[in-house]
Amino acid sequence: MKVSTFAYNCGQGIKNIKRNKLFSLASIGTIAACIFLMGVFYAIIANFQYMVKEAEDSVCVTVFFNDDVTEDQIKDIGDKIKKRVEVSRIKYTSAAEAWDNFSKQYFKDDLDLAEGFKDDNPLKSSANYEIYLNDLTMQDALVSYLKSLDGVRKVNDSPVTANTLTDFAKMVGYISVAIIIILLAVGIFLISNTVMIGITVRKEEIRIMKLIGATDMFVKAPFIVEGIIIGLIGAILPVIVLMGIYQKVIVYLMSQFQTFTSQVSFISPATIFSFILPMALIVGAGIGLTGSMITIRKHLNV
Template identity: 35%
Template sequence: MRYNVITYLLGEGIRNVFKNKKSTSASIIIMSLTMLIFGVFFVITQNINSIMKQIESEQGIEVFLYDISEDQTKALEDYIRNIDGINTVEYKSKEDALNQLKSQFKDREDLLSGYDENNIFPASYVVTLTDLTKNNEVKQKIDEYDKGKPDTEKVIKKITSSDETITTLINLANGIRIITGVILVILIIISIFIISNTIKLTVHARRKEISIMKYVGATNSFIRWPFIVEGIIIGIISGAISIIILGINYNLIANKILESQVVSAMSINLLTFADMFGLIVLVYTILGVGIGILGSCISMRRYLKV
């Protein structure tokens, strides 16, 4: 396609935007609101993924040990580290376990008096996972370490994990992701419908001109491209407006949430808008261009048949 043809098609698309000011403005306003709602659910999804990663780094499995030799302890650690899904493996000595209890009961130190000389608390390995859904699988693998050994040679005393908490978190996160995904698809369909109707008004107003162009030999692509450009411009402008509104409000709302007592107690960090900005711009650009093209093509099918 020659440069002057491309310039003409782009110019026609831009002129279409400004020629139909009322319908274009209405479409941009409605689509901006739609894409803003899309953005809200998108940042919610991103934060859910971030929070799940934070929880995965904290929730895990604790493997309590019998009083065993250093070689046996190291052998178990090497075994655990080679299990698929392991993030970190941290050794907690008997002294560490006692000190942890002392910090938890610092107002009642008398409860732990005498344990410094006779420490009954077992050493353990604290294991975190790369994926919480592998919790039961990893527990089973660790449990297999002592399988077939006589009681005198067993090294693992007990394995514990927050199974109910982990299951609840996984189900909650999956449920929110499914609901958010369905809402995002609905919003995309609505956006395509809005652009389609806007372009349809422009095409209808120029239907005689399009028919003449078809009869004198203009290709469908030549006729279609100005309207596609119009749709893309509407999509990109709507996306830009919604990003600005989302950016202005997101950090204010996120800071308010982080200041709440419940979230503060959970030690959860939310993503900043800057953390997500690049991804948001990329997603909105793809959406704006994609929705613009789809909406334009759908609206023009009828008028390109002569």
């Protein structure tokens, strides 16, 4: 396509928007509302999934050993566990470390009393590995393997916690997909109506252009440009608004609910908007292009 032709199509697309100001503004507003809601839902869902992932990362399987197992055998067991695909990392706590942690927590006001147990550790059978998983759905397979190892006395796992977190993450994902599909459908419908008005207004002009030999693409291009421009404008505006709101909400939550926010963390604005901005532009342009093409195919006989 020549530069002059491209410039003409862009100019005609902008003129179409100006001719149908009311419908164009309605389409821009609706797309902006759709993308704003998509951004809000994405921010909420992404943070929920982030919190769920943090919670999943804190869930571990704990392995205890038989009393007659030596330190070398425990090390061998640890080496085998590390090689499992389900395992993200493991943490070893010896019996002495377990007692030290226990005494600091429960005898913090009278550590001299804890010294009385120094030579007779009540937790001598508490040496263990804490095993953190790459994916909680793999927990059952790992637990079965751990129970089959020689020297393993007991395996503590959290099936209810694992299943709850996994199911919650899936539910959030399904809901987000459903909402996004609905919002996209609404946006495409409104763009289609706006472009259809433009075609109706320029019907006589289009007929004359065809009579003097204009190509199909030359006739269609301004309407395609119109849809894409409306989509892009409708994408940029809500992202700017959403960025300011997101930053203020995070600051507010961090300051007003310190007890809660000390237990969880949020995705930084820079991280979340590095995804939202390109997503909004692609979705906005995509809605505009799709709506234009649907309307052109249906109402523009060229």
